Amino acid sequence: MLVGIDALSMYTPGQYLALEDMAAVHNVDAAKYLVGIGQHKMSVPASDEDVVTMAAEAAQPIVTDDIRSRLSTVIFATESSVDQSKSSGLFLKNLLDIPSTARFIEMKQACYSATAGIQLACDLVRQRPDELVLVLASDIARYEQGGTAECTQGAGAIAILIASKPRILALDPETGVFSQDVMDFWRPNHRRTALVDGKLSIDAYETTIANALSDYVRKNSVPLSTLARYCFHLPYTKMASKALNAMKNSFPEECSQVAIDHVEEGLHYGREIGNTYTASLYISLLSMLERTTEDLSGKRIGLFSYGSGSVGEFFTGIVQPGYLGHLPRERHFALLSKRRRLDYTTYAKWFYSPEANADTALPCMTRSQFRLEGVYGGRRTYGVNPIAQPAEAQEERVCVG
Numbered sequence: 001m002l003v004g005i006d007a008l009s010m011y012t013p014g015q016y017l018a019l020e021d022m023a024a025v026h027n028v029d030a031a032k033y034l035v036g037i038g039q040h041k042m043s044v045p046a047s048d049e050d051v052v053t054m055a056a057e058a059a060q061p062i063v064t065d066d067i068r069s070r071l072s073t074v075i076f077a078t079e080s081s082v083d084q085s086k087s088s089g090l091f092l093k094n095l096l097d098i099p100s101t102a103r104f105i106e107m108k109q110a111c112y113s114a115t116a117g118i119q120l121a122c123d124l125v126r127q128r129p130d131e132l133v134l135v136l137a138s139d140i141a142r143y144e145q146g147g148t149a150e151c152t153q154g155a156g157a158i159a160i161l162i163a164s165k166p167r168i169l170a171l172d173p174e175t176g177v178f179s180q181d182v183m184d185f186w187r188p189n190h191r192r193t194a195l196v197d198g199k200l201s202i203d204a205y206e207t208t209i210a211n212a213l214s215d216y217v218r219k220n221s222v223p224l225s226t227l228a229r230y231c232f233h234l235p236y237t238k239m240a241s242k243a244l245n246a247m248k249n250s251f252p253e254e255c256s257q258v259a260i261d262h263v264e265e266g267l268h269y270g271r272e273i274g275n276t277y278t279a280s281l282y283i284s285l286l287s288m289l290e291r292t293t294e295d296l297s298g299k300r301i302g303l304f305s306y307g308s309g310s311v312g313e314f315f316t317g318i319v320q321p322g323y324l325g326h327l328p329r330e331r332h333f334a335l336l337s338k339r340r341r342l343d344y345t346t347y348a349k350w351f352y353s354p355e356a357n358a359d360t361a362l363p364c365m366t367r368s369q370f371r372l373e374g375v376y377g378g379r380r381t382y383g384v385n386p387i388a389q390p391a392e393a394q395e396e397r398v399c400v401g
């Protein structure tokens with residue numbers, strides 16, 4: 001029985017910081033960020049957006065009445081959770097009118113947990129093929145202001161529907177895994193920004209992809225050379241070339257030249273959005289499927305998921321005939337092209353403003369459909385935005401102050 005990705009939809013906030021503006025403030029050559037890191041823009045959430053509103057925006061186009069009636073489980077993957085106890089998914093249950101017969105859980109292992117969620121979802125659907133599982137991955141990548149990691153921030157979410165007879169990507173059951181206990185990147189409970197040992201994190205990523213690939217090759221008869229594309233977790237797009245080098249060093253003969261030649265297709269969206277932690281790999285998959293000019297129907301592709309700390313998994317899937325007809329490409333293009341450009345001062349005010357934890361009513365800042373209205377007695381209240389505008393109707397403009 002084929003099981004895998006039946007629908008994919010992404011969201012990123014309607015504001016961005018151009019990295020040349022950050023370079024000017026940091027007094028750094030802009031080429032370091034644009035070429036050396038490989039990032040052009042970074043999405044910035046409004047103060048009334050968080051992982052819940054972003055996930056609701058991503059999921060809304062795919063949660064139709066037919067889907068609702070078959071949804072058994074909502075798995076929310078994040079490392080920017082809004083509560084230490086309650087699953088972020090429950091906060092969006094009413095926004096999306098998800099039936100009470102669905103179960104909700106949250107998963108965490110840095111950027112990797114959406115992949116764990118997808119593996120669990122596939123196994124649930126293999127047991128009961130009529131059921132659907134919604135995997136939501138939503139994150140805000142936040143580091144210390146002024147540090148070398150500030151240029152690798154970002155925000156976004158993806159909604160992934162797992163079903164039998166999937167319309168986009170049928171996932172192969174055998175995967176390759178590598179885990180180790182390493183302090184490359186972490187965020188203690190009292191901190192809003194992550195701590196990172198940048199160079200160690202790159203080494204850990206490279207070691208993990210080489211070992212996960214070895215585990216995949218050991219367990220699978222599918223030759224790596226037959227894969228049509230590779231997609232990677234992208235903390236920043238330069239990481240893709242480092243990942244490819246690590247793969248080629250470990251498997252110099254077996255790596256697919258076609259996949260190497262086309263790696264750029266998976267980088268477009270990430271370069272415009274920045275790191276989205278749990279969502280990053282799947283936004284890269286979407287970028288690849290929506291930006292390639294080739295029909296990938298029937299082709300097998302390889303995906304590498306990495307989460308610091310660390311766990312990595314290499315897995316594969318076969319692109320399904322007609323997949324393009326099920327991807328909301330125009331909506332994604334509009335989301336990216338109609339964002340407001342923030343100057344550095346405005347970005348810093350929005351991005352680093354204190355978290356709303358005590359009693360706070362939040363002003364309407366986002367133009368998207370859902371918003372965090374406020375926090376009252378520690379209870380978060382979400383609702384529909386009275387000044388929402390569809391992305392297609394928005395103008396790109398510069399926003400100062």
Ligand code: HMG
Nearest residue numbers: 029031032036037110111148149152198201202235307308
């Ligand atoms: P840095 O030390 O400032 O950067 O921080 P650098 O000096 O290494 O320069 C970066 C690149 O720019 C280098 O290229 C330079 O040569 C080049 P490379 O050697 O890497 O190919 N460069 C230039 N290029 C053109 N023109 C110039 C120029 N100057 C320099 N003028 C670092 C970089 C990534 C370490 C930092 O931003 C950081 O710590 N970021 C956060 C950590 C991170 O993203 N790690 C990636 C792997 S870990 C991961 O993916 C997990 C994660 O997503 C978290 C999770 O799992 O939850 C982060």
